[in-house]
Amino acid sequence: MKLKHSILCASMALAIPAAAFAMGGASGPHTNYIMQGHLGEVMMNPYEIAPLTAVIRDNGYDLSDVTVRIVPKTNGQEIKYTVSRAQLLTHGGIPVFGLYPDYLNHVEVSYTRTLRGKSESFKDTYQLYAPPVYTEVAGIPTERHALFGVKVKKVDPEFKDRLYFVNNLAEKSGIGTRAVWNNPMGGALQWNFFPQNSVVDTAGDIRWYMFANPIFDLQSLYKSGVMMGFKQNDDGMLTWGFGQTYVKYDILGREVFNRRLPLRFNDYSHSMDDAQNGHYFLRVASSNYLRDDGKHVRTVRDMIAEVDKNGVVVEEWRLADILDPYRDNVLKVLDQGAVCLNIDASQAGKTLTAEEIAKADSSDNFGDVVGTGAGRNWAHVNSVDYDPEDDSIIISSRHQSAIIKIGRDKKVKWILGSPEGWKEKFQPLLLKPVDANGKPIKCEGSKCEGGFDWTWTQHTAFKIDEKSKGDIIYVSAFDNGDARGMEQPALPDMKYSRSVIYKIDQKKMTVEQIWEWGKERGHSLFSAVTSLTEYQADKDSVMMYFATAGAQYDLKTGAFNTAPNPTIFEFKWMAKEPSVEIQLLDCTGYQAWPFSIDKAMNATAQ
Template sequence: MKKILSSVLVASMLLSVGVSTSLAAGGASGPKSYNAVGKIGAVIMNPYGVAPLTAIINDGGYAIKNAKVTVKGKGEKGIDISYDVSDLNVLQHGGIPVFGLYPDFVNTVEVSYKRENPVAGGINSEDIKETYQIYAPPVVTYGSGTAQKMALPKAEVVVPASKNVKNNLYLMNHLSSTMPNASQVVWNLPAGGALEWDYESYVWMIDTNGDIRWQLDVSKFRDPYDIRKKGNLMGFDQTKDGNIMWGQGQTYKKYDLMGRKIFDRMLPRSYIDFSHHLEETVKGTYLLRVANSDLKRRDGKNVRTVRDVIVELDKEGNVLDQWDLSAILDPYRDNNILAMDQGAVCLNIDADKAGKTLSKEDLEDDSMPFGDVAGVGAGRNWAHVNSVNYDPHDDSIIISSRHQSAVIKITRDKKVKWILGSPEGWSEEFHKYLLKPVDKNGKEIVCEAEGSKCPGYLSDKGGFDWSWTQHTAYVIPEKSKDHLRHVSTFDNGDSRGMEQPALVTMKYSRAVEYVVDEKNMTVQQIWEFGKERGLDWYSPITSVTEYMPKTDTMMVYSATAGMGDLVAFRAGTAQLTPYLHEFKYGTKEPELEIKMVGGNIIGYRALVIDYKDSFK
């Protein structure tokens, strides 16, 4: 029976993996049998169980040195994924890691390496080149149980990649709308929190042809009945060692690109409800956007807070510092919350509320429930911080607060340094931190309507504008100098001018770059894109703008384009069509434009992945 099973296993492996060299021979018994299909060992697909488009060619007991892998592009215009593998990386994986396989396709994989074989009296070394034929499985996604397909969108190239960015890979992070198996647990006693924000996640990578080259099997991470496995997979960040980190509800995790777990940790007990953003700082610490697990309000009530705390952890998970924004900012500033479209409050999407706003009475502190509701006061979604970014220049953080439509810099000693946003509604203690807009000549720009309506707030006029319900405010160290700090953000555009426009067609989003003069407390807008694309490019929620130093480009993902008209979106007459761009820095000249079509899952962010760093 054992021989029959062994024969079946070998036969099945040879059906999925072929190699152009002769098969290694071994006897019918003894320890020499490795089911090898090449000059070393067996090919193991999805070796760690969570990354199905990866494989490892086992070392077969040999010492493998100087390995190099090339996954050949599909077709004439296919893009090769080629990387060197360090000797230590081979030891880590017990063989040669293969990354970047096409799904549902027989991939051609070229490998070269030095094989060292112990022999009597020394080592016999041999330089080997092989070509493997490796079939990778199709992409599998969660089914919604309805007529709608929960498939990954197809990436259509609009502007082909320039030579500068052609070899980029993009990690795509999308989310479902509410699923039937979501929200099986809610926070209570004390009240509030955002645990009910628990949807299905979709994580994959595409190349600049739009072809899928990697997928994360999220079914291995999410279980609606397990508190450790609830929540959206969000905040993906590639760390300095080439690995990836992200958070999920009550946990945060680090894995390598082959799917090997480095750690999977619960948040420290003082904190709950990670979402949106995690990053590694240049100091090697981790910044996470979380919430307070038990806050005593000034009125004596105990609540779980919502998206308003930043925590800094060391590599072992120890708490180093925290920023409690309800104590640093004004959690009762309501101007922007009153102006927001309640149809799309980030991932809380309700087309029945499209175009509607809250009233002052709705926000009365004693009448509103606690929890993930747009409101004022600790315990409600008053801040909705969707990114936190470290500025090494002065050991401070920059946050993006969607519900305040403000980008804010806060120092290590928990003091506000500046506020980039409309001055309307800020209490007197914050007036000295409000940045004044200036033009390229340093002349002050006058904004009307209590400072909310600047010359650029209408779609048919140019000039300066604030960012509104923005996402991802990042400092650009490579362009900054001394007290001049370059900051990029994605200006979603809801509540622009502290109001809803007369017509939905007047809405638009922008990718924007500002220069903040911290000495003179001014801000200049130096670059924007998106206004000219109008409603079709408008993303009411999510999205990212991020500078890429290796290619000197601005990467932009308008992640929910097509959702701008929520009524049409619900009726099925409008479709999600996110756009991915890379722009030559300082210009509106795209070095790449990809349009995502055919999917009905909500885009969150995109991230450029440097896969070569992962195998060094």
């Protein structure tokens, strides 16, 4: 029996392919991955959510002097960057960003590798195939691209190195509109769109996109929502939020944190601002607000929470207690076809009467609906910007058509907006329009002379730190333009959107409009909702995203015939014509802004 057993074992050993021993066993430990160049294996999409990235593993060497170049397509944009030691150590090799989708990329890497005191320098070319762009779809006719088409209309030489981070939203999906809150009543949980986040270059190519599925689930209460408020922090990393969650990741998809909102709050959307001390300001709502009438409600887009780096709540701003939640002047003149992203084309041009507002307010109809008082969408705050100079926040309230500065003491410092409808205690806080010589501008109601205008249903009110000094500050905003002048125009195509910059004297309580652009293009760029205007210090420029321009719909059926065609613009400071104009086709935009790969790849420990 022993002889037969030995013969059987020997026969089985001969039958096992030699390749099996390469994985270990008789031939000893061995690596069985394909290697290019003089380093280790390539890990494509190393953290599962960024398919156009990779890591070339260091293979046990200490790497330094690393430069990466993605060889551009014909007439394409070169991406070239150096990599800090911190990033090399964090990723265990060389991080690669900017691969073309559905393409065999050539990636040039130069580096020095060191092992036990011996150093060698190399320049290798890696061939890396990256897969096509993938996104979930809703199965409707307006979806014509995996993300969007691109039409590059103008790029001045100084801006050819730009990369733009684009935060878009897919159409509502049948699998993402199932849940409601009823404990307490109200909230904005049904506001649920699949994310479409990407980076586009000035040649019109997508160079990064998020495969969100591993961290996002339309059917999960705590893994869904609307991904919004993306920002590249000073450490090069991305922060944003969605639904009941706020997060921080690097551009390769490595998670820094992914946190549930503190239990006191719910329904994050729109804005997450990082402060110099590592705190974050989140635009949220109350998970249980006790009204004066004794009703418990989930509020809607009317609270700011400040959390520290560990997620501990430091402070909150309860706007229903700070402002006047019953000011309805703007609510009565809003176009009901476009109350933010709850777009209903069949309601286009319709407004609410005082009687309709009063009826809604006396009902138990709470949630993401237009109405006054806590529990309804009376404020719709869509941006928050922390000002360290006086420890205050600047907010943009769409449904009050007002930009407001509030201190840590919860006292309003100033209000930039039409004076109509504000209670007596707020009247001294309303900024007074002046011209370039400081002389008062005549205003009647919500209309002013001399070319001055307030913002209407605006987005992104940001202080321009680099231009501001002391009590003189500059604030940029995207003026969407709905209900301009506290009315709807005679014809829909009279509406327009614009970017605007104001100079505010916080001591004299005056405001001067120093620049605007967008009115020249008229209705063609009208963006009823979303969008952004933001100063860019690196090029002394102003970037703007007309995020929902160009959509066409049938007034009879309320159906959209086309998706919007957003446009990215960038202007040199105070210029009259754009240096960049890039149109995105067939998509719904939220915000876009210049992304810095150098900042991302050269971040060091904080």
